[in-house]
Amino acid sequence: xxxxxxxxxxxxxxxxxxxxxxxxxxxxxxxxxxxxxxxxxxxxxxxxxxxxxxxxxxxxxxxxxxxxxxxxxxxxxxxxxxxxxxxxxxxxxxxxxxxxxxxxxxxxxxxxxxxxxxxxxxxxxxxxxxxxxxxxxxxxxxxxxxxxxxxxxxxxxxxxxx
Amino acid sequence: xxxxxxxxxxxxxxxxxxxxxxxxxxxxxxxxxxxxxxxxxxxxxxxxxxxxxxxxxxxxxxxxxxxxxxxxxxxxxxxxxxxxxxxxxxxxxxxxxxxxxxxxxxxxxxxxxxxxxxxxxxxxxxxxxxxxxxxxxxxxxxxxxxxxxxxxxxxxxxxxxx
Amino acid sequence: xxxxxxxxxxxxxxxxxxxxxxxxxxxxxxxxxxxxxxxxxxxxxxxxxxxxxxxxxxxxxxxxxxxxxxxxxxxxxxxxxxxxxxxxxxxxxxxxxxxxxxxxxxxxxxxxxxxxxxxxxxxxxxxxxxxxxxxxxxxxxxxxxxxxxxxxxxxxxxxxxx
Amino acid sequence: xxxxxxxxxxxxxxxxxxxxxxxxxxxxxxxxxxxxxxxxxxxxxxxxxxxxxxxxxxxxxxxxxxxxxxxxxxxxxxxxxxxxxxxxxxxxxxxxxxxxxxxxxxxxxxxxxxxxxxxxxxxxxxxxxxxxxxxxxxxxxxxxxxxxxxxxxxxxxxxxxx
Numbered sequence: 001x002x003x004x005x006x007x008x009x010x011x012x013x014x015x016x017x018x019x020x021x022x023x024x025x026x027x028x029x030x031x032x033x034x035x036x037x038x039x040x041x042x043x044x045x046x047x048x049x050x051x052x053x054x055x056x057x058x059x060x061x062x063x064x065x066x067x068x069x070x071x072x073x074x075x076x077x078x079x080x081x082x083x084x085x086x087x088x089x090x091x092x093x094x095x096x097x098x099x100x101x102x103x104x105x106x107x108x109x110x111x112x113x114x115x116x117x118x119x120x121x122x123x124x125x126x127x128x129x130x131x132x133x134x135x136x137x138x139x140x141x142x143x144x145x146x147x148x149x150x151x152x153x154x155x156x157x158x159x160x161x162x
Numbered sequence: 163x164x165x166x167x168x169x170x171x172x173x174x175x176x177x178x179x180x181x182x183x184x185x186x187x188x189x190x191x192x193x194x195x196x197x198x199x200x201x202x203x204x205x206x207x208x209x210x211x212x213x214x215x216x217x218x219x220x221x222x223x224x225x226x227x228x229x230x231x232x233x234x235x236x237x238x239x240x241x242x243x244x245x246x247x248x249x250x251x252x253x254x255x256x257x258x259x260x261x262x263x264x265x266x267x268x269x270x271x272x273x274x275x276x277x278x279x280x281x282x283x284x285x286x287x288x289x290x291x292x293x294x295x296x297x298x299x300x301x302x303x304x305x306x307x308x309x310x311x312x313x314x315x316x317x318x319x320x321x322x323x324x
Numbered sequence: 325x326x327x328x329x330x331x332x333x334x335x336x337x338x339x340x341x342x343x344x345x346x347x348x349x350x351x352x353x354x355x356x357x358x359x360x361x362x363x364x365x366x367x368x369x370x371x372x373x374x375x376x377x378x379x380x381x382x383x384x385x386x387x388x389x390x391x392x393x394x395x396x397x398x399x400x401x402x403x404x405x406x407x408x409x410x411x412x413x414x415x416x417x418x419x420x421x422x423x424x425x426x427x428x429x430x431x432x433x434x435x436x437x438x439x440x441x442x443x444x445x446x447x448x449x450x451x452x453x454x455x456x457x458x459x460x461x462x463x464x465x466x467x468x469x470x471x472x473x474x475x476x477x478x479x480x481x482x483x484x485x486x
Numbered sequence: 487x488x489x490x491x492x493x494x495x496x497x498x499x500x501x502x503x504x505x506x507x508x509x510x511x512x513x514x515x516x517x518x519x520x521x522x523x524x525x526x527x528x529x530x531x532x533x534x535x536x537x538x539x540x541x542x543x544x545x546x547x548x549x550x551x552x553x554x555x556x557x558x559x560x561x562x563x564x565x566x567x568x569x570x571x572x573x574x575x576x577x578x579x580x581x582x583x584x585x586x587x588x589x590x591x592x593x594x595x596x597x598x599x600x601x602x603x604x605x606x607x608x609x610x611x612x613x614x615x616x617x618x619x620x621x622x623x624x625x626x627x628x629x630x631x632x633x634x635x636x637x638x639x640x641x642x643x644x645x646x647x648x
Binding site: 005007012013019020029034037039076082085086106109110111 | 166167169170171173174175177182184185186188189190192193195196199201202203204228229230231232233238239240241243244245246247248251258265266267268269270271
């Protein structure tokens with residue numbers, strides 16, 4: 001089988017502009033993952049930047065790219081869900097003591113407007129913090145400040161084995 | 163700025179095995195998208211294979227890859243959501259006449275077991291088919307047949323502009 | 325203050341037919357509660373009859389009465405929810421060992437058709453039975469067999485103090 | 487068959503204190519419904535008091551009574567759902583022009599604390615107001631201000647035939 005580097009070179013020889021952009025996005029994603037900027041490939045692909053605010057809010061921002069879009073060039077509902085789950089889960093984890101982690105047990109999303117624009121911002125906050133279950137809220141806004149999705153999710157507290 | 167092909171070559175020179183696998187997955191994804199096997203980049207990355215069964219069920223199968231996994235090497239809840247939204251949405255679209263399309267207005271997912279194994283299968287079916295709203299159900303199974311996620315979603319019927 | 329029996333007598337002197345029917349329904353409800361036929365006032369008012377089927381399904385049936393209806397004479401969405409929560413919760417409790425009970429942590433309902441007809445039937449079943457969390461499904465049908473509502477719910481396992 | 491008034495008199499002769507209280511609650515409910523204070527029997531039984539605040543919030547308050555409670559003397563999850571559906575639906579209706587009405591298409595509730603205390607307050611607000619679909623949020627607090635339930639719901643806009 002041909003060397004992967006050679007395969008990329010061959011493919012890119014007659015790639016369209018969009019394919020070149022995607023090739024660049026994929027490479028940057030591998031670099032973000034390698035550097036530890038993002039802990040997962042999907043997080044790196046979405047180029048998630050995350051910021052925690054006291055006393056209990058987390059903001060995640062992602063640039064809009066071709067990767068995020070469905071066939072109508074609108075933010076894919078599944079990737080909206082990925083952003084929401086990541087933001088709510090990261091906040092849940094952040095609010096727990098070091099020996100605890102959290103897993104999503106359920107999530108519900110209402111999609112209320114089209115995901116278009118230059119970037120998307122997700123704000124996660126706490127609805128209820130119990131000892132066994134955390135209930136979180138997440139909102140996704142597009143760059144013109146319009147709310148595009150609203151979510152609630154439950155996160156079950158488990159021991160952190162790491 | 164350096165040519166993207168050259169950048170890939172440089173990166174792959176001292177890439178880990180996992181990075182080489184991901185490089186291969188990304189390249190295959192671009193080829194799947196180019197050939198029309200998948201209509202979206204995320205669908206191509208997940209290598210979704212889809213099959214419609216009469217009278218109204220749709221099955222989507224994806225291989226388990228590093229790309230799908232969170233930092234605990236378990237299927238990411240957001241990508242589970244992506245699979246569910248894709249399967250339910252594709253089925254909704256398939257069941258509508260040619261001049262209609264469907265958009266997700268809400269989706270709720272219960273995560274019930276860890277997503278591990280060689281592949282995942284999502285089965286979408288119809289709960290209710292109204293003239294304005296379709297309510298769908300989706301179930302995701304891992305390769306050992308254990309149910310890992312259950313979803314319900316609403317799809318609003320809109321004119322198909324294509 | 326006037327004796328409650330006297331107050332009822334006065335009220336019923338010029339009550340409408342609907343009011344007399346409701347007075348009768350309320351009295352029957354108190355009798356059902358007294359006899360232990362139903363454990364709660366709301367269950368007695370809805371005249372819930374419940375039946376468990378092996379290996380894990382529960383059916384609840386209620387007659388349609390004026391009490392159940394909203395101002396458009398359609399089954400109230402909240403009482404549909406009450407029926408679903410009761411059926412799923414009763415089934416969860418039934419499936420647990422004697423020293424365990426279950427509390428609803430979340431429930432999502434899709435309302436898909438108007439609740440009209442002579443009676444309603446709710447069928448609860450198990451989506452997932454974990455040691456800490458049970459995920460249940462509930463479906464409500466009207467007397468012509470049309471599905472009117474679909475629900476999923478999570479039930480947290482707790483010690484049974486009774 | 488014995489006259490309903492006579493039946494009530496007979497029943498109340500050896501009724502317990504709780505039964506007398508319930509008899510009084512049922513009678514008051516019929517009076518609230520007759521006077522138009524509440525439009526539905528369930529609303530009257532819960533003695534819902536409702537207040538709209540500009541620019542788009544609705545508060546519903548109910549006293550805690552035996553009627554609302556499950557067998558553990560905690561607010562029944564189905565009646566919590568009834569309060570939430572009523573508050574969100576009433577607000578949706580209030581925000582629409584006179585020739586439009588709204589029907590609940592879905593609702594999801596997270597139950598986060600026990601419903602106990604002297605009364606319950608539900609606050610409904612708007613997440614998104616579209617031309618065809620309104621997405622609402624509802625929160626239920628007990629008398630000590632603790633949040634006990636959080637809901638989101640979708641309301642489909644229909645012509646108002648009244």
